[in-house]
Amino acid sequence: MAEIKTAEIKVPPLKKLTNYPEKLAPGHRLCAGCGASIIIRQMYMVANALGYELIIANATGCVEVCTSIYPYTSWRSPWIHNAFENAAATISGVEAAYKALKRKGKLPTDKKVKFVALGGDGGTYDIGFQSLSGALERGHDFIYVCYDNEAYMNTGIQRSSATPKYANTTTQPVGSESLGKPQHKKWMPEVAAAHGIPYVAQVAPSHWKDFMEKFKKALLTEGPSYINAFAVCPRGWRSKEEEGILVTKMAVETNYWPLFEVENGKWRITHRPKNPKPIEEYLRLQGRFKHLFKPGNEDKIKELQEEVNRRWDWLNKMEEISNREE
Amino acid sequence: MRPELIKEVKYVPYSGNMAAAEAMRQINPDVVAAYPITPQTELMQFFADFVANGLVDTEYIPVESEHSAMSACVGAAAAGSRAMTATAGPGLAYMWEILGIASGMRLPIVMTVVNRALSAPINIHGDQSDMMGARDQGWIQIFSENAEEQYDNLIQAIKIAEDERTRLPVMVGMDGFVISHSIERVRLLPDKAVEEFIGEPKLMYPLLDVDNPVTHGPVAMTDSYMEFKRQQREAMMNAYKVIREVGEAFEEAFGRKYEHIETYKTEDADYILIIIGSTAGTAKFVIDKLRDEKGIKVGLIKIRTYRPFPYYDVMDAIEASNCKAVGVFDRAETFGAVGGPLYSDVATAMYLRNKHYPIVSFIYGLGGRDTNVYHIEEAVDKVMQAAAGKEVPFINYLNLKE
Numbered sequence: 234m235a236e237i238k239t240a241e242i243k244v245p246p247l248k249k250l251t252n253y254p255e256k257l258a259p260g261h262r263l264c265a266g267c268g269a270s271i272i273i274r275q276m277y278m279v280a281n282a283l284g285y286e287l288i289i290a291n292a293t294g295c296v297e298v299c300t301s302i303y304p305y306t307s308w309r310s311p312w313i314h315n316a317f318e319n320a321a322a323t324i325s326g327v328e329a330a331y332k333a334l335k336r337k338g339k340l341p342t343d344k345k346v347k348f349v350a351l352g353g354d355g356g357t358y359d360i361g362f363q364s365l366s367g368a369l370e371r372g373h374d375f376i377y378v379c380y381d382n383e384a385y386m387n388t389g390i391q392r393s394s395a396t397p398k399y400a401n402t403t404t405q406p407v408g409s410e411s412l413g414k415p416q417h418k419k420w421m422p423e424v425a426a427a428h429g430i431p432y433v434a435q436v437a438p439s440h441w442k443d444f445m446e447k448f449k450k451a452l453l454t455e456g457p458s459y460i461n462a463f464a465v466c467p468r469g470w471r472s473k474e475e476e477g478i479l480v481t482k483m484a485v486e487t488n489y490w491p492l493f494e495v496e497n498g499k500w501r502i503t504h505r506p507k508n509p510k511p512i513e514e515y516l517r518l519q520g521r522f523k524h525l526f527k528p529g530n531e532d533k534i535k536e537l538q539e540e541v542n543r544r545w546d547w548l549n550k551m552e553e554i555s556n557r558e559e
Numbered sequence: 560m561r562p563e564l565i566k567e568v569k570y571v572p573y574s575g576n577m578a579a580a581e582a583m584r585q586i587n588p589d590v591v592a593a594y595p596i597t598p599q600t601e602l603m604q605f606f607a608d609f610v611a612n613g614l615v616d617t618e619y620i621p622v623e624s625e626h627s628a629m630s631a632c633v634g635a636a637a638a639g640s641r642a643m644t645a646t647a648g649p650g651l652a653y654m655w656e657i658l659g660i661a662s663g664m665r666l667p668i669v670m671t672v673v674n675r676a677l678s679a680p681i682n683i684h685g686d687q688s689d690m691m692g693a694r695d696q697g698w699i700q701i702f703s704e705n706a707e708e709q710y711d712n713l714i715q716a717i718k719i720a721e722d723e724r725t726r727l728p729v730m731v732g733m734d735g736f737v738i739s740h741s742i743e744r745v746r747l748l749p750d751k752a753v754e755e756f757i758g759e760p761k762l763m764y765p766l767l768d769v770d771n772p773v774t775h776g777p778v779a780m781t782d783s784y785m786e787f788k789r790q791q792r793e794a795m796m797n798a799y800k801v802i803r804e805v806g807e808a809f810e811e812a813f814g815r816k817y818e819h820i821e822t823y824k825t826e827d828a829d830y831i832l833i834i835i836g837s838t839a840g841t842a843k844f845v846i847d848k849l850r851d852e853k854g855i856k857v858g859l860i861k862i863r864t865y866r867p868f869p870y871y872d873v874m875d876a877i878e879a880s881n882c883k884a885v886g887v888f889d890r891a892e893t894f895g896a897v898g899g900p901l902y903s904d905v906a907t908a909m910y911l912r913n914k915h916y917p918i919v920s921f922i923y924g925l926g927g928r929d930t931n932v933y934h935i936e937e938a939v940d941k942v943m944q945a946a947a948g949k950e951v952p953f954i955n956y957l958n959l960k961e
Contacts, residue, residue, distance in 0.1 A: 315660055326620070326632055327766060329592070331638065333589035341770075342767065346769060
């Protein structure tokens, strides 16, 4: 695979980034404190700075319904919505059309463009999984961005395979016989990496420099990239709107949401909390885990801590193995 | 046909799949996204060969499912490119959700459907339940009787879909195996002539035009959804005219006549058969046989355009004949309804003209069941009984083991 020469290309400082025009117009209908809109704005900042026009295929979900209610649109950039489960297949078609028209000299633009498929965890981990896997395997030149808010938030907090164990959701609610979702979260970026694609990264908008560096790499990558972005959902997680970035930071600092990347098969943890905080500090900020703090459920919190440790250890091993000199 | 073209027409022994692939080669679409499924697989293989040997400029996406095939076509067409695909039976069923999106977004995608039965029980053979099941998804639906018609219809479909008055996707069906895999004579048109006939695609709001960004596929709430649907109906009504115009242009250019329906010996017919697809060919043989051997005057209306349904064309043909009774042949079931889907359309056509001819409904050929000459003769016999005022079963299955 071609080496990504990203070091020479720098993302400008924040002050300059804020001067670029917003491509996601204010006035969209996303909730106050929503993580997804922050993710999208950060994506556009990098794209603007590096001179790329993004062409987005958006899966059905919060972002889609909140930004495109006819006759209004929040998108000052080309954008298409097709269905819930096919953002990756849709962008495959757009990218193929681009290649065909470019070859025939019939493109309506000579600007640098990058294709982005954008979906929530429902459209990515679950119903759109096949479509995503197919597009990654075929090697289209696109970035798949999953804003992972860990349940079907658009329709009212139904569980997904991205929902963490013991979270309270409306389709696996907490009750006298239930502690919420019985299964752990799917390790989606790891699954994406297993496709052998050139670039995979997990990001959190609280750590925006890390985010931008990774989105830059994805932009400069030829072929498919997958980015898994932590998207706080105050409504679905029962967290405070003004604490969105705090919750996000805490997810990173407890190692619940490890920041890492897989670049041409080499795994790298991009942020190592000096003294990782216990998982309670992340869980406590959110009503969806409230029941775990009742007496008698201490072992459940311990179980979640063990899952955090298991994934962290696994990532460390992958980093070590994949970077070992032959 | 223009005389200079006559010499250039090639007579080839082609199957329906080969003819369809050849039409796609000549159309040279920008994007083809497809998934193999029996009996369409061969078509996709022929086209993949064209790609592998540089005979087309197409960006070919061998997707992981039919759902993604149609999804990618939606993306490609919205981007501003000419997109095509092909499928069959269960593949069309799997596309179903995206079929409505393609038509709702007014994207001129053209697709071959090699008509195949739907599961269960699983069956790979020909019937038309796939396209009948997709009937209300807003696509223009055209059926071919033979390989050459599939070829001609696909070429015309590009112009029909891309016309500014329609901007609707078109599916062109041919019966699985009987047409898709049978070798027949096909008269291929010169590449250049096909290219000239279809012309350059007209771009409308291409997604790739980043200087003029457009939002495709927005949410429409209760205040606007119905207006979108009403416009789709308008486009479909326009399609009736556009299909006829394109058929006339095709005849003028290449000398092969295409109308919404084809009539065969209806003018003096006492009994009219109405059929879609390959069995129309068998019916023509039966009509000649019965006329020669027994002097029974039977005629045929073959439906080429199924959506928009040519109600008046059908009635004009019936009323211009000596029709005493009609036999409607459906190669698809509509469980719990009267007759098959074509029956309902023919009955509606009569209602629109305030005419009440006896109709006998025949269900035939499901899952590739043979429909032979004597089965159609049997059907004609029932139509004659109905014409004579005798009681005949309302729905009749041809070649059913009972």
